Amino acid sequence: MKKNPNLEKIQTVEDAFQATGRPQVDFSNVPEDLREHFENYYKGIVLTESLNKGWKPDWENWNEPKWRPWFRMSASAFGLYGADCGDTDSYAGSGSRLQNIDEETAEYSATQFSDIWKGIQLG
Amino acid sequence: MKPLQIDEQKARSRYKSASPEIKEILEDTFGKDFFNVSVEDRINSLDDALSETGRPSVPDFDCVPEDLRPFFKSAYKCVVIAEALNEGKRFDLYNESEYRHYPYFRNNGSASAFGLVVTCYGGTDSYAGSGSRLAFIDSKRAKIAGEKFKNEFRDMLSL
Numbered sequence: 001m002k003k004n005p006n007l008e009k010i011q012t013v014e015d016a017f018q019a020t021g022r023p024q025v026d027f028s029n030v031p032e033d034l035r036e037h038f039e040n041y042y043k044g045i046v047l048t049e050s051l052n053k054g055w056k057p058d059w060e061n062w063n064e065p066k067w068r069p070w071f072r073m074s075a076s077a078f079g080l081y082g083a084d085c086g087d088t089d090s091y092a093g094s095g096s097r098l099q100n101i102d103e104e105t106a107e108y109s110a111t112q113f114s115d116i117w118k119g120i121q122l123g
Numbered sequence: 124m125k126p127l128q129i130d131e132q133k134a135r136s137r138y139k140s141a142s143p144e145i146k147e148i149l150e151d152t153f154g155k156d157f158f159n160v161s162v163e164d165r166i167n168s169l170d171d172a173l174s175e176t177g178r179p180s181v182p183d184f185d186c187v188p189e190d191l192r193p194f195f196k197s198a199y200k201c202v203v204i205a206e207a208l209n210e211g212k213r214f215d216l217y218n219e220s221e222y223r224h225y226p227y228f229r230n231n232g233s234a235s236a237f238g239l240v241v242t243c244y245g246g247t248d249s250y251a252g253s254g255s256r257l258a259f260i261d262s263k264r265a266k267i268a269g270e271k272f273k274n275e276f277r278d279m280l281s282l
Contacts, residue, residue: 022188023188025186025187026186027186028186029182029183029184029185029186030182030184030199031178031179034199034202034256037202037256038195038198038199041195041198042187042191042195045191045194059281096280096281096282097194097282
């Protein structure tokens, strides 16, 4: 049984859009070679919002762990490498919008939606 | 006879692999010093990065919900800054022997306290969102990004 009930509810990216009320968007005003990156980033944000039960990272709170997936970059086996947590630190790109409420949620996001994460990392 | 026209961005990118004869023509046109300015010295602002990469100015991102527009604008800026500092080099994330360097920030909510902590590198792993668009060829460039463009990265990570 998953502790975060949203992990049962959000099985597809369409579920994430429905749960958040966010619209599907068209990034045609972005240079063509960057569209895949931004499209997937947007999906990643919507997905993360839908899984986090309204939680947003509080960067002033050193005691609050903030979880983000960490990937093994391999052509044949792209996938979750682990979930890492920080208090008030952040890698380039891993900002507020892609932090998860707990380890279970970060791992679920990375494994269930690996295509989106792959698109962000490689797009 | 048609005159050859080449802008500064193209001239700089072609110069490195040009033959000695073509290099001489480019140096006569733009001046030798033009090609000797390091990326550290010539990329000092977002406008410099846009000019270096030939990317259009920041889109208004009116396609995304209003509350996400500031984030996407800042993310676009950081992608362009990384491209400029990397001088067009795009990473093959599947190449295990190619190390990618990232700035790593202390992001504790206060605008004044936000800042570069260190630069890190990886060979076959990557944090959520860091990927190939925000990686740097070497720690020097990651440090320049983290220090000179601190505000742009702070916005992307905080908004």
